[in-house]
Amino acid sequence: MNAEPIASASDDLILRAQDFARMQGALDWLARRWRDRPNLDQAAEAAELSPHHFQRVFTRWAGVSPKTFLAALTHAEARARLEAGDSVLDAALDTGLSGPSRLHDLFVVQEGVTPGQARRRGEGLELRWGLAPSPFGEALLVAAPLGLCGLGFVDHEGEAASLQDMRRRWPAASWVRDDALAARYAAEVFGGGAPPIVLIGPPFHVQVWKALLRIAPGGTATYGQVAAWAGRPGAHRATGAAIGANPISYLIPCHRAIGADGRLTGYHWGLARKAAMLGLEAVQVHV
Secondary structure, eight states, X not given: OOHHHHXXXXXXXXXXXXXXXXXXXXHHHHHHHGXXXXXXXXXXXXXXXXHHHHHHHHHXXXXXXXXXXXXXXXHTOHHHHHHTOXXXXXXXXXXXXXXXXXXXXXXXXXXXXXXXXXXXXXXXXXXXXXXXXXXXXXXXXXEETTEEEEEEEOOTTOHHHXXXXXXXXXXXXXXXXXXXXXXXXXXXXXXXXXXXXXXXXXXXXXXXXXXXXXXXXXOOEEHHHHHHHTTOTTOHHHHHHHHHXXXXXXXXXXXXXXXXXXXXXXXXXOHHHHHHHHHHHHHHHHO
16 A cells, blocks of 8 residues: 555655756855855856756756745845844744644654663664665665664765765664665655654764754754754854764754854765755745
């Protein structure tokens, strides 16, 4: 009964993954230049596509035109939110937490691994991993027995490098490939579902990752704000390191953390994906 919708969702993810790969250069360029409000011809040139072809591929991927996408991304700029005052930001966060947000219902399995397993870098833990298409390119998903514990992406370095990036987080675990499981998780994650997730990491890192869940879809927050929510105001560098070490991209929304000046700063899986994630969320919220 469930096979048909999953297959349909998988087909859609395959197409969007292919579209993202064709637009990745343009999205990376937009992440650095979006404040300049570039036109269609400039974005198409960055994608090495004709304006007509770029418009068609981008609209198929995002569901809106490049112009609408860029306007939504601009609307979500953190500086405007901060200039409006903390009360407005707090209201936005409260709305995100209490509204029908996908992240609001995310179930974090705190007892997913023992403290000893976490300290021993996953020793005695079986992790199942696999590859699946996503709207942001090919995804690498990792599951512990009670839920998803890793979500990253494959870039030009290739599958082996992406897997190594994940394995270095829990090098003592037993790793088993399971593409079917990865595909099921991908269909749920990128279909708007909320699978259980397992946070495996040092205590402060886990505090920061949970703090990131306070940022509503379509919104952003500074590293300083995330540090305060994690109980360490002023610990910007340590917070930045914890955000950079987040193993579950997209669901734990480290892409929503930006510089105090509103810039889209570095992202472990590339600025193109950061701009893509923020833009798609802004479209859903503001358009």
